[in-house]
Amino acid sequence: MKEQLSEIIKQVYTKKNRNLFTFLTGAGISADSGIPTYRGSDGIWVKGTKFHKPEEFGTFKYFKENPEEVWQYSLFRKKMFETAQPNESHLEILKIENLLQDRFQLITQNIDNLHRRAGTERIYEIHGKSREIKCSNGCKGIEDLPAEIDGKDINEDLTEKDIELLKCKECGDWMRPNILWFDECYDEKTNKRFSSLKIAKNSGILFIVGTSGATNLPMAIAETTLKYGGTIVDINxxxxxxxELIKDKKNKIIIRKTSTETLKTIREILENIAEE
Structure with a gap:
């Protein structure tokens, strides 16, 4: 595995065009920080959901019908995210960014903010940011979630002050988390759809870490990288x-090891190339 990785990394490192090193991360990379994956059996969707499936509960339609329930769940996750700490994989990605500088790009599906807290700067959060809010009625503007709103314990209700702060100042309707729900489409403003596809077009190598490809923009990013001659490295x-997408492609590497172990290997290869 290391020899094959070294060869393709060196090829991309010496290219003048379409030479970005892009990392696409999902929930799996945060599992070691204690944040359950979304589709696992370990309970991320249980709080406040009445045991609905994610595809039913995690929708704009459900929010419009049950805003307090969804906000209670969202603030439970807020506390979970804030309690969690970046793990070794997040820190290895930061080291890789420091080595590559402008040749590095990170596209993440995660809304837990752990990549930014680790220090990564060149990042596109394509599923939005849970620390931001916007009017559910379509009033303009994206705002930070008010600092006065604390994360919640598992059985803790919204306060009257929470509810007041979560109402739109223009129309009085509920504000909502600035994240992508299952019944919504990717756009540029919140989800960086066009920016991330442009990055994919210019990527000499796309490392896919801790994500299964169950949503369409990540899959389109991989397809675009392949279309323009880049290599896919599937680290899961x-x-x-x-x-399934890359099984018959020549420009692919499939790695079935932990993200931390593989990212360390990638970082070591880049360090060796930089010293040559």
Missing amino acids: TEDNLFT
Whole structure:
């Protein structure tokens, strides 16, 4: 694995065009920080959901019908995210960014903010930011979630002050988290759809870390990288939809090891190339 990785990394490192090193990360990279993956059996969707499936609960339609329930769940996750700490994988990605500088790009599906807290700067958060809010009625503007609103314990209700702060100052309707729900489409303003596809077009190598490809923009990013001659490196502990996409392609590497172990290897290869 290391020899194959070294060869393709060196090729991309010496290219003058379409030479970005892009990392696409998902929930799996935050599992070691204690944040359950969304589609696992470990309970991320249980709080406040009445045991609905994510595809039912995590929708704009459900929010409009049950805003307090969704906000209670969202603030439970806020506390979970704030309690969690960046893990070794987040820190290895930061080291890789420091080595590559402008040749590095990170596209993440995660809304937990751990990549930024680790120090990564060149980042596109394509599923939005849970620390931001916008009017559910379509009033203009994206705002920071008010600092006065604290994260919640599992059975803790919204306060009257929370509810007041979560109402739009223009129309009085509920504000909502600035994240992508299952019944919504990717756009540029919140989800960096066009920017991330442009990055994919110019990527000599796309490292896919801790994500299965269950949503369409990540899959389009991989397809675009392949279309323009880039290599896909699938770093996951199990086969997934990306594996199916690349199984018959020449420009691919499939790695079934932990993200931390593999990212350390990638960082060491880059350090050796930089010293040559």
